[in-house]
Amino acid sequence: MTAAPDVPVLTDREVGLARLVSHGLVAPADVAPEDVVRRLGAVQAQDLPGALVAVGLRRAAGAAGLREAFDEARVVRTWPMRGTLHLVPAEELRPWLAVLGPRTAASVAARRRALGVDEVLDAARGTALAALRHGPQPRERLHAAWEEAGLLGVPGRAYHLMFALHLEATLCLGPLTGDARDQLVVPVADWLPVPVTGDAGPAAPGDAGPAAPGDEGVPPVVVRWLRRYLRGHGPVSLDDAARWSALPKSVVRAAAAGLDDVVAVHDRRGRELWCAPEVLEELPRAARRAAGVFLLPSFDEFVLGYGDRSHVLAEDRAARIVPGGNGVFRPVVVAGGRIVGTWGRRRRAAGDELVLEPFEELSPARRRAAERAFARLPALP
Incomplete structure (x- = not known):
């Protein structure tokens, strides 16, 4: 290099x-959902519906086949880094957690000690795996099993038990729930039964x-x-x-x-x-399309994939996409390669309406382009 x-x-x-x-947003390719995730390395997924839309926007097929990618264990969700949920290619879960799991665990060691997580972790692991013998379960089912086993009783312990068992690659989030707004918990050993050998995996496009x-x-x-x-x-x-x-x-x-x-x-x-x-090489040919209007979901990698966002977001506008600095990133409007506002939807009987909150007045042409982008947004599977 x-x-x-x-x-x-x-x-x-x-x-x-x-x-x-x-990012593949200008000319979405005819690729599988897991190929989009591989292309980016991982996809921010604090907000699962937003992550599904993010993947769909980067595929020619949109949301088609998204559910199958999760239900067939090709994409999983876990905490691979920074204590943040991400979508990862299934074959990368073990090797990536082997590198980053201990680092993340060390970063929350004081909190784990305060909650007494390590004292009950072995029992929580056994209880969780027993509850999962009958198939994937919602997180709440595991919380209830821990409660019944007398392993909770401390606010915050349930979350950190789940977090710890993900970091050690005992559990991960697998198939989508019916409304695609959450995932069911699965044991990694059963859901991804073939360990990665030689630390290799399928290549991403261009990898x-x-x-x-x-x-x-x-x-x-x-x-x-x-x-x-x-x-x-x-x-x-x-x-x-x-x-x-x-x-x-x-x-x-x-x-x-x-x-x-x-x-x-x-x-x-x-x-x-x-x-x-x-x-x-592609930029001169793609510049006109890239300069168009894109509606990106909350927590999209175009925003959160960078610590330095100054190339695409004016510093005095940064607070507008994270109101109150609470860590909850709003969906953004991108035009001319820059973030120019946020957006949302208003539910109507006749159909959802786009609500734009631009930083400055948008031209009529850009508003029409935003409406077309809104109509093209992938639906949840």
Whole structure:
């Protein structure tokens, strides 16, 4: 991974447009849901319905086949990093948690001690697996089983027991519920019975495949996920990659050194960003479509996939997409490669209506484009 001496310099607008291309939002491909997740490395999924829409927007088939991807154990949901729920390709769950699970557990160790989680974890594990012998169950069923076994009684313990059992890859969230607004809990050993061997998995579109550990001893899964992150989110900095993956910057830099399918660009402030070379090649042809209007769901990777959002979001507008700084990100309107407002829907007997809350007045043409984007939004499966 080396930067050429004549590194292109991109404006903020060009960075935003290129990211839309990288995300697959400009020309959604004819790919399976799990391929979208692999392309990005993982998909933010604090809000499951929003995550389903996010995947559907990046596929030519939209929401078609989404339920099957979960019900057939091709995509799962867990806490792989930063204590945040994500969709992950099923074959990556074990290797990624082997790297990041202990780091996340260490970050909440004080809270676990205060709740007495570790003292009851073995009993909670056995109780949960017993409750799951009859098939996938809602989280509430496991909470009730723990309550019946006398393992709760402390506010917050049920959540942290579930969290701990996910981090150790005992449990994960698998099939969708009937309304697709939640998932059922499954035991990883039964739901994903074939362990990943050789730390390899299917390649994402444009993925050069797993890399062998370098002299630095970087696990192949880290190299693989970094490649997918840079190619699926670029142009993006290695600092953002470290924040996204919750890995030390030194590890990310070591993993990046072995990549030969990303190239460097600079932004107008001289910062080094990385992306797939074909994105730069495609950008002149795709710029007009990329400059159109996109409606993205809450917690979309176009927003949350970056710590530095300054290329696509004015600093004085940041509070508008996270009102009150409560961590709940609103759905956003993107136009011209930048976030220009938020949106919602109003339920009507005759059908849902789009409610736009732009930062500044939108032109009639952009409002019409937003209405068309609203009509194209994937429905929940």
